[in-house]
Amino acid sequence: MISIISFILGPVETNSYLIADEESKEAVVIDPAWDGAKIVAEAVTRNWNISNIWITHAHFDHLGGTGEVVDLLDTRPSVALHPEDLAMWHAQGGAQLFGIRIGHVPEPSQDLSHGQQLLLGSTQFEVRHAPGHSKGHVMFYCQSAKVLFCGDVIFRGGIGRTDLPGGDYNTLIESIYSQVLTLPDETRLMSGHGPETTVGVERIHNPFLG
Numbered sequence: 001m002i003s004i005i006s007f008i009l010g011p012v013e014t015n016s017y018l019i020a021d022e023e024s025k026e027a028v029v030i031d032p033a034w035d036g037a038k039i040v041a042e043a044v045t046r047n048w049n050i051s052n053i054w055i056t057h058a059h060f061d062h063l064g065g066t067g068e069v070v071d072l073l074d075t076r077p078s079v080a081l082h083p084e085d086l087a088m089w090h091a092q093g094g095a096q097l098f099g100i101r102i103g104h105v106p107e108p109s110q111d112l113s114h115g116q117q118l119l120l121g122s123t124q125f126e127v128r129h130a131p132g133h134s135k136g137h138v139m140f141y142c143q144s145a146k147v148l149f150c151g152d153v154i155f156r157g158g159i160g161r162t163d164l165p166g167g168d169y170n171t172l173i174e175s176i177y178s179q180v181l182t183l184p185d186e187t188r189l190m191s192g193h194g195p196e197t198t199v200g201v202e203r204i205h206n207p208f209l210g
């Protein structure tokens with residue numbers, strides 16, 4: 001069993017997720033967007049131990065709180081990113097382009113790749129590479145919990161923008177068809193921005209698809 005806490009953080013209202021395996025109390029932060037202290041405090045209250053940080057993609061609004069989370073933990077968590085977004089990570093996710101300053105960004109310690117299995121306690125997650133919004137964008141799929149953490153690939157009624165460096169519209173649509181719509185309709189989609197939705201709802205109602 002996993003528990004999911006969501007936060008809306010930072011200058012562009014990014015969703016960050018704190019997820020724990022209830023038996024082991026092991027926790028992961030997906031996209032520490034901002035206010036790392038807030039995320040760590042929530043984990044401390046629940047007696048969860050943040051051992052991992054998983055990044056969907058290296059835009060500044062998905063990584064801005066990473067340094068703070070790492071600094072506040074006694075044991076350094078692993079920071080996992082797809083290598084195709086590493087250059088953007090080193091450029092602080094384009095923060096300067098938007099006139100935004102973020103703190104230090106720690107070096108990733110784990111490379112993510114398509115099809116990789118990640119363990120949180122005894123709960124398995126699968127890494128799905130879904131380029132188009134950025135080159136190294138990945139999603140995290142937990143089959144047992146029927147949930148996909150899909151970052152900025154797809155939103156309720158929308159899709160990720162493709163006008164930023166590394167973005168490509170046709171690639172994004174192809175990623176959505178091959179990596180999102182192939183999942184069961186009841187799969188919850190927890191996006192990088194906005195409310196949650198499901199594969200079934202987007203399959204029918206998303207104006208960018210079909």
Ligand SMILES: [Zn+2]
Pocket residue numbers: 057059133152
């Ligand atoms: Zn993005």
Ligand SMILES: [Zn+2]
Pocket residue numbers: 014059061062152192193
């Ligand atoms: Zn975003």
